[in-house]
Amino acid sequence: MASDSLSVVAEDVLKPHETRTGDIDLASRKEVQAAMRRYEAAEWLRKMVGVNGARDLPEEPTEEEFRLGLRNGIVLCNALNKVQPGAVPKVVEAPADSALLPDGAALSAYQYFENLRNFLVSMEELGLPTFEASDLEGGGKGSRVVNCVLALKSYGENKQMGRNGSCKYGGILKPSTSGKYFVRRNSEPFMNSLSRSQSTVKTQDGESVEQNVGVDFSIQSTEMTTSQSLNMLLHAILSDKKPEEVPVIVESMLSRVMREFEHRIASQNEQVKTTKKDLTDGTKSFCEAKNSTEISSICCEKETVKTENSFPSSKDEDFRISLKDAETSKEKLLRQHLLFDRQKREIQELKVSLQTTRAGMELMRTQNAQEFSNLGRHMQVLAQAASGYHKVLEENRKLYNQVQDLKGNIRVYCRVRPFLPGQSSSMSTVGHIDDGNIMIITPSKYGKGHKSFSFNKVFGPFATQEEVFSDTQPLIRSVLDGYNVCIFAYGQTGAGKTYTMSGPNELTEESFGVNYRALNDLFHISKQRKDTFCYEIAVQMIEIYNEQVRDLLTNDGPQKRLDIHNSSQKGLAVPNANLVPVTSTTEVIELMNIGQKNRAVSATAMNDRSSRSHSCLTIHVQGRELASGAVLRGCMHLVDLAGSERVNKSEAKGDRLKEAQHINKSLSALGDVISALAQKSSHIPYRNSKLTQLLQDSLGGQAKTLMFVHISPEADAISETLSTLKFAERVASVELGAAQVNKESGEVKELRQQVASLKAALAKKEGEHFQSTTSSPDMYRLKSGATSPAHPNQMQTMEDFGNIEVLSCSAMMQERVEIDLQDLLRTSDSSLWPEDPLRGWEGDNLQMPDSFYQGYVPDVVRVYRDHHRSWANSIATDDSDDLDFATSDSSEQDMLSQYNLPKSNSNAVNGGSKIKRPQSGPVKSSETRTQMASPSRKLANTPGQTVNRSNRQLLSGSADRKRRPIGKAASGK
Numbered sequence: 001m002a003s004d005s006l007s008v009v010a011e012d013v014l015k016p017h018e019t020r021t022g023d024i025d026l027a028s029r030k031e032v033q034a035a036m037r038r039y040e041a042a043e044w045l046r047k048m049v050g051v052n053g054a055r056d057l058p059e060e061p062t063e064e065e066f067r068l069g070l071r072n073g074i075v076l077c078n079a080l081n082k083v084q085p086g087a088v089p090k091v092v093e094a095p096a097d098s099a100l101l102p103d104g105a106a107l108s109a110y111q112y113f114e115n116l117r118n119f120l121v122s123m124e125e126l127g128l129p130t131f132e133a134s135d136l137e138g139g140g141k142g143s144r145v146v147n148c149v150l151a152l153k154s155y156g157e158n159k160q161m162g163r164n165g166s167c168k169y170g171g172i173l174k175p176s177t178s179g180k181y182f183v184r185r186n187s188e189p190f191m192n193s194l195s196r197s198q199s200t201v202k203t204q205d206g207e208s209v210e211q212n213v214g215v216d217f218s219i220q221s222t223e224m225t226t227s228q229s230l231n232m233l234l235h236a237i238l239s240d241k242k243p244e245e246v247p248v249i250v251e252s253m254l255s256r257v258m259r260e261f262e263h264r265i266a267s268q269n270e271q272v273k274t275t276k277k278d279l280t281d282g283t284k285s286f287c288e289a290k291n292s293t294e295i296s297s298i299c300c301e302k303e304t305v306k307t308e309n310s311f312p313s314s315k316d317e318d319f320r321i322s323l324k325d326a327e328t329s330k331e332k333l334l335r336q337h338l339l340f341d342r343q344k345r346e347i348q349e350l351k352v353s354l355q356t357t358r359a360g361m362e363l364m365r366t367q368n369a370q371e372f373s374n375l376g377r378h379m380q381v382l383a384q385a386a387s388g389y390h391k392v393l394e395e396n397r398k399l400y401n402q403v404q405d406l407k408g409n410i411r412v413y414c415r416v417r418p419f420l421p422g423q424s425s426s427m428s429t430v431g432h433i434d435d436g437n438i439m440i441i442t443p444s445k446y447g448k449g450h451k452s453f454s455f456n457k458v459f460g461p462f463a464t465q466e467e468v469f470s471d472t473q474p475l476i477r478s479v480l481d482g483y484n485v486c487i488f489a490y491g492q493t494g495a496g497k498t499y500t501m502s503g504p505n506e507l508t509e510e511s512f513g514v515n516y517r518a519l520n521d522l523f524h525i526s527k528q529r530k531d532t533f534c535y536e537i538a539v540q541m542i543e544i545y546n547e548q549v550r551d552l553l554t555n556d557g558p559q560k561r562l563d564i565h566n567s568s569q570k571g572l573a574v575p576n577a578n579l580v581p582v583t584s585t586t587e588v589i590e591l592m593n594i595g596q597k598n599r600a601v602s603a604t605a606m607n608d609r610s611s612r613s614h615s616c617l618t619i620h621v622q623g624r625e626l627a628s629g630a631v632l633r634g635c636m637h638l639v640d641l642a643g644s645e646r647v648n649k650s651e652a653k654g655d656r657l658k659e660a661q662h663i664n665k666s667l668s669a670l671g672d673v674i675s676a677l678a679q680k681s682s683h684i685p686y687r688n689s690k691l692t693q694l695l696q697d698s699l700g701g702q703a704k705t706l707m708f709v710h711i712s713p714e715a716d717a718i719s720e721t722l723s724t725l726k727f728a729e730r731v732a733s734v735e736l737g738a739a740q741v742n743k744e745s746g747e748v749k750e751l752r753q754q755v756a757s758l759k760a761a762l763a764k765k766e767g768e769h770f771q772s773t774t775s776s777p778d779m780y781r782l783k784s785g786a787t788s789p790a791h792p793n794q795m796q797t798m799e800d801f802g803n804i805e806v807l808s809c810s811a812m813m814q815e816r817v818e819i820d821l822q823d824l825l826r827t828s829d830s831s832l833w834p835e836d837p838l839r840g841w842e843g844d845n846l847q848m849p850d851s852f853y854q855g856y857v858p859d860v861v862r863v864y865r866d867h868h869r870s871w872a873n874s875i876a877t878d879d880s881d882d883l884d885f886a887t888s889d890s891s892e893q894d895m896l897s898q899y900n901l902p903k904s905n906s907n908a909v910n911g912g913s914k915i916k917r918p919q920s921g922p923v924k925s926s927e928t929r930t931q932m933a934s935p936s937r938k939l940a941n942t943p944g945q946t947v948n949r950s951n952r953q954l955l956s957g958s959a960d961r962k963r964r965p966i967g968k969a970a971s972g973k
């Protein structure tokens with residue numbers, strides 16, 4: 001740059017010099033020019049031959065030094081050989097210690113001349129300017145030598161730049177020994193002249209030669225260095241000047257160049273100063289702007305704008321732009337940072353939300369699991385309840401069918417006792433047994449031949465206890481469904497009544513009688529139903545001896561006389577008899593053993609231990625349905641009647657005779673009642689005996705009654721056998737009748753008339769026959785009161801729950817009064833018994849006791865020791881009565897509706913035997929009983945007078961009988 005400027009300055013300076021050369025001190029200029037040329041020549045030579053080779057030639061030699069350095073021709077030859085190798089084939093070298101030699105003394109002048117001559121010849125051959133050898137001597141023209149060297153230099157440089165071989169001087173330019181120069185003919189600037197295509201070379205003798213050197217110069221212009229171009233320029237300017245003018249020209253040029261340089265330097269300094277100041281100001285502004293930008297970028301965009309406006313000058317535009325870019329980037333970064341922070345916060349919030357949701361889910365899962373578990377349990381309970389409910393329904397369905405099968409008639413089973421050990425079986429009077437039929441072979445005395453009888457079932461002598469009971473079992477189950485059941489054994493002494501009811505003296509599991517099996521069944525079924533029902537069972541055991549009712553479950557002995565209350569005390573016929581809760585058959589057996597011990601027995605001629613009384617084991621059942629709370633109550637009378645043989649046959653005398661007479665009387669009364677029922681009489685003489693009074697509820701149509709008729713196969717018992725069978729056949733024909741609900745108004749009217757006639761008949765009968773019962777209240781009047789509309793609920797007895805037919809009959813004259821065991825306990829002490837039984841009904845609190853048997857004495861022994869005291873105490877603490885509540889349960893309504901059986905109106909009345917039978921349709925309970933009466937039973941007997949006669953025949957005969965011991969369990973009499 002500096003050299004370029006220098007050349008430009010020099011050129012600019014040189015151009016005007018061409019016109020003013022005359023004004024310059026030529027001598028000085030020439031001198032300077034000569035020195036400069038000499039220096040240049042010396043420099044080039046030193047470069048070419050090396051410092052060592054040009055050791056005799058200083059860098060800026062004087063004219064003398066220059067001459068001495070080149071005098072031996074060695075430097076010149078070597079330089080020429082460098083430029084043109086081989087130009088001087090043999091150069092006479094100076095010895096190594098030539099310096100020690102005196103000037104030229106070491107070598108001969110000849111040798112030096114040889115070098116110089118060879119050099120000059122070669123130069124001449126190359127067409128380059130030469131000089132005279134004398135020019136190297138003192139006083140010679142040293143400028144010629146300088147020109148020669150510079151010409152060689154130019155030649156070498158041109159050759160080095162690619163013009164090798166094309167010797168522009170040789171062949172064209174004929175050098176002369178006087179020296180020839182390149183001459184610039186025009187005044188164009190040197191650089192411009194380089195581009196000329198034509199140049200003129202003028203020799204010293206005035207010959208001008210046009211040379212095509214434009215190309216060479218154009219090449220040089222692109223490749224020459226600044227110093228070379230200057231040299232060329234100077235050479236061109238000064239070449240045509242006189243030597244004495246050169247120094248002046250050069251001095252002038254230098255002076256002008258110096259001034260120009262000084263001017264430009266001053267100008268540049270000024271510019272630098274200004275730039276420096278600008279830079280300082282810019283830096284300061286940049287720093288301020290930067291700070292301002294930072295603040296504004298952090299704070300707000302307004303500040304940023306202010307910062308932008310605060311730039312001091314337009315020169316800082318770049319800074320401002322870059323700052324703006326930086327600011328924009330920073331803003332972007334800031335925005336991204338803010339966005340990142342916000343997203344980070346949102347992620348954190350999402351995490352918290354997720355955790356909360358998870359916790360909520362976990363909680364819900366736990367709660368769901370808990371609820372599922374609870375639901376599962378509830379479902380299980382419901383399933384169990386449903387299962388139990390369906391079981392109960394199924395059982396009820398079965399029972400209902402069986403009840404339908406019973407058709408309301410007294411069910412009669414006949415059982416033939418086998419021959420006893422020692423008896424001959426060849427004389428059996430039993431000819432043929434076929435299911436429900438039995439054929440009796442009669443001797444000539446009774447009209448030789450045979451007589452057939454039909455019953456519901458006939459068991460031969462080999463029938464087992466189990467077989468007998470299997471046909472009884474449905475009735476037992478009915479008790480748990482709220483039915484009243486009465487099973488009694490009828491037959492002459494020794495025919496097997498006790499055997500059937502209790503079993504033989506020596507009890508085994510197979511020989512258990514109906515009593516034990518029935519209780520077993522009750523306990524078993526109650527356990528089966530424990531998921532749906534809670535059953536409580538209690539028993540009473542009484543006997544009727546000589547028309548006196550005695551409690552057999554007492555330690556006070558059977559002396560105490562008890563009363564029978566059919567229409568009061570809520571179903572307990574003998575409310576004053578001990579009622580003992582039992583939970584197992586074993587307890588029942590123990591109780592029965594006690595009862596048997598208290599029983600009046602004696603040996604007769606026909607039986608070594610014949611019962612002299614009627615015994616009755618009554619089982620009271622109360623069941624509470626767990627789901628609905630409904631209460632079912634039922635009772636079962638298991639009656640072992642005294643022998644029905646004739647007094648004369650039993651050879652009774654004295655007390656035995658009296659006993660037999662009472663027995664016969666009661667059995668006769670039983671026959672009368674059955675006869676009346678069979679005849680559908682308007683008056684049924686239940687009160688003619690204690691037995692019929694006791695069994696009134698079981699014979700009156702509201703209970704399921706089963707009579708086991710026992711006969712002996714011996715021929716001598718044929719008379720009793722026939723009497724018994726005829727009696728049984730009449731019993732089998734009895735229809736207990738069933739009321740119809742929702743009767744037509746005409747029927748109600750008819751029934752009322754019937755009631756009126758019955759009342760009249762009863763009043764008449766009371767006066768004529770039953771002095772012993774005259775003190776008793778008129779049952780019909782009592783019933784009339786009990787069925788008054790003032791007590792509708794009370795008339796829904798416990799039979800309402802299970803015995804549909806009972807519902808139909810509940811308003812009949814022969815109404816039952818439901819048993820309330822709690823009330824029984826309250827009233828077991830006769831002193832607390834209300835005079836008017838109805839008062840007890842009307843005044844009772846009908847609340848359900850907490851525990852059915854809470855007033856009972858749980859210990860059997862304590863029962864007999866403290867029963868009066870205990871029960872008296874229980875009365876003082878509880879006088880509740882749950883009867884009516886128990887009878888109004890809606891679930892029963894549902895059950896009834898399931899069978900399409902209407903619940904009877906409690907005020908409905910039934911004419912008993914006069915009830916019309918419906919023609920068909922098993923739907924209504926009231927219809928069912930009448931409709932299903934077995935035709936075979938009805939034709940077995942004709943209603944009539946023979947009943948009483950037969951019974952009287954049965955009652956004939958008596959004999960002293962020996963007592964036989966009680967077996968290990970209660971067995972018979």
Ligand SMILES: Nc1ncnc2c1ncn2[C@@H]1O[C@H](COP(=O)(O)OP(=O)(O)OP(=O)(O)O)[C@@H](O)[C@H]1O
Nearest residue numbers: 417493494495496497498499504607610611643973
């Ligand atoms: N089906 C039977 N199988 C075997 N033995 C029987 C059968 N029935 C009765 N006996 C036996 O006959 C005898 C009389 O029976 P049981 O005492 O039961 O008659 P009863 O009718 O009760 O007499 P009473 O009226 O005098 O009490 C007993 O020894 C009894 O074991």
